[in-house]
Amino acid sequence: MVRIIQMADTHLGYRARRGTINKWAIQNYSRPYEQELYDTFLKVMEDVSRVKDLDFLVHCGDMFHHPFLFSSYPPPEPARRTFKKGLEIFFRNTHGQVPLIYIEGNHGIFRGYEYTPFESHIKEGEFPNLYYFKERDLITAIKEGKALDLEFPTKKTRFYLFPYFEFKGFEIYQQQYDNWIDNQLPPKGDGFINIAIAHGSAGDDTLHNKVNSDDLGYDYVALGHEHGLKMLSKNHFYSGSLLPLNFKEAYEKQGYLIIDIDAKTKSLNVEKVFTNELLQRTFTIITIDVYPNQPSIELENKIKTELDSYVNDKGFNPKTAARLKINFSGEITFEKNWQINEMMSRIRRDCFSELDKYNILQLLWNILDISENLEDDISAGRIQDYILEKPDEEFKTFVNEKLNEEHSNFNVDKLTQIGMRALKKALRTIEREKEV
Numbered sequence: 514m515v516r517i518i519q520m521a522d523t524h525l526g527y528r529a530r531r532g533t534i535n536k537w538a539i540q541n542y543s544r545p546y547e548q549e550l551y552d553t554f555l556k557v558m559e560d561v562s563r564v565k566d567l568d569f570l571v572h573c574g575d576m577f578h579h580p581f582l583f584s585s586y587p588p589p590e591p592a593r594r595t596f597k598k599g600l601e602i603f604f605r606n607t608h609g610q611v612p613l614i615y616i617e618g619n620h621g622i623f624r625g626y627e628y629t630p631f632e633s634h635i636k637e638g639e640f641p642n643l644y645y646f647k648e649r650d651l652i653t654a655i656k657e658g659k660a661l662d663l664e665f666p667t668k669k670t671r672f673y674l675f676p677y678f679e680f681k682g683f684e685i686y687q688q689q690y691d692n693w694i695d696n697q698l699p700p701k702g703d704g705f706i707n708i709a710i711a712h713g714s715a716g717d718d719t720l721h722n723k724v725n726s727d728d729l730g731y732d733y734v735a736l737g738h739e740h741g742l743k744m745l746s747k748n749h750f751y752s753g754s755l756l757p758l759n760f761k762e763a764y765e766k767q768g769y770l771i772i773d774i775d776a777k778t779k780s781l782n783v784e785k786v787f788t789n790e791l792l793q794r795t796f797t798i799i800t801i802d803v804y805p806n807q808p809s810i811e812l813e814n815k816i817k818t819e820l821d822s823y824v825n826d827k828g829f830n831p832k833t834a835a836r837l838k839i840n841f842s843g844e845i846t847f848e849k850n851w852q853i854n855e856m857m858s859r860i861r862r863d864c865f866s867e868l869d870k871y872n873i874l875q876l877l878w879n880i881l882d883i884s885e886n887l888e889d890d891i892s893a894g895r896i897q898d899y900i901l902e903k904p905d906e907e908f909k910t911f912v913n914e915k916l917n918e919e920h921s922n923f924n925v926d927k928l929t930q931i932g933m934r935a936l937k938k939a940l941r942t943i944e945r946e947k948e949v
């Protein structure tokens with residue numbers, strides 16, 4: 514039997530920035546949620562290194578959060594230290610006898626730059642049983658028409674490596690990748706256990722369909738990139754991250770997998786260990802219903818009642834402080850929208866200035882206008898559908914009609930001009946907001 518532990522998407526150095534309290538971060542070098550990820554990673558490295566009869570530890574990419582597509586900063590210093598410490602724990606407890614195999618994901622790499630933070634944090638030969646595969650290794654394998662694999666003859670186990678690669682970025686990449694991938698087909702009948710390690714997902718076209726399916730005949734496929742722990746098929750699994758990173762992920766599970774593969778029959782036993790259960794804080798979305806003509810005091814009281822659950826005798830505690838998002842849902846007019854934003858900014862300011870009262874780390878909100886889904890609506894999101902062919906003329910007709918109805922004698926041209934200016938300005942504002 515061969516025993517493998519699969520983990521992925523640790524995202525060391527991830528920082529929840531938007532709408533978070535800042536006071537604690539400055540004295541402590543890291544931010545509270547960032548620190549919770551470090552603590553969880555170190556605990557997991559300690560735990561997995563003590564799992565009996567372990568043969569391999571496999572990490573399917575994204576050890577670090579930075580740099581990535583939208584941020585070219587290197588990982589923060591505490592991420593580097595935590596990473597080193599995690600490796601030291603693992604190799605010390607396993608006496609350097611258990612290989613750790615890592616493939617590169619789309620995070621923690623400088624694009625177009627071959628030297629990565631992962632390597633720069635380790636001295637050459639520091640961990641002899643650490644195997645690291647990056648995009649460059651994949652490109653070399655493709656150029657040379659060779660497999661990217663790793664064999665352990667004494668364990669009769671072979672790994673096929675698929676670091677993250679945007680093979681669908683250009684037609685030529687796709688072709689080359691398609692031509693190469695059959696090099697990753699295991700030899701038949703040599704009794705080896707064949708395992709693929711890949712970072713990518715069919716959802717965003719970053720996982721080749723031959724890896725996503727059973728076409729290449731692997732006994733097991735260890736996947737990274739999607740952050741929820743899930744089984745895709747009987748032998749394709751995502752282990753997910755260790756903890757949720759954002760509000761969507763707070764409703765998924767994360768962890769690592771202990772996989773036993775029978776050397777003869779190749780049958781699998783996959784044990785799930787849910788590390789999201791280690792999460793020490795509330796991480797939740799609260800829904801508040803809004804209706805037209807709702808007095809603002811009533812809405813404010815509703816919000817405050819929700820936040821009262823996070824009032825604590827001891828006040829703010831970085832280890833347990835909640836990450837909260839309020840979804841306002843209902844028929845929301847421009848005015849209401851503006852009112853909610855103003856009210857929430859004020860409430861958040863108050864929460865964050867009363868450190869001896871509220872145990873809240875992050876407070877975000879989102880305004881969901883249900884009338885966007887209704888047919889006969891003229892809310893903020895839909896107003897553009899009502900833009901007229903010749904707005905100046907039609908608006909003038911409208912103004913004229915209204916003034917005639919009321920028998921008033923204003924200057925119709927002047928009024929039309931003013932009205933049009935206001936309308937155009939409003940539409941420009943909506944456009945700008947949509948871009949963000």
Ligand SMILES: [Mn+2]
Pocket residue numbers: 575618619620712737738739
């Ligand atoms: Mn990824």
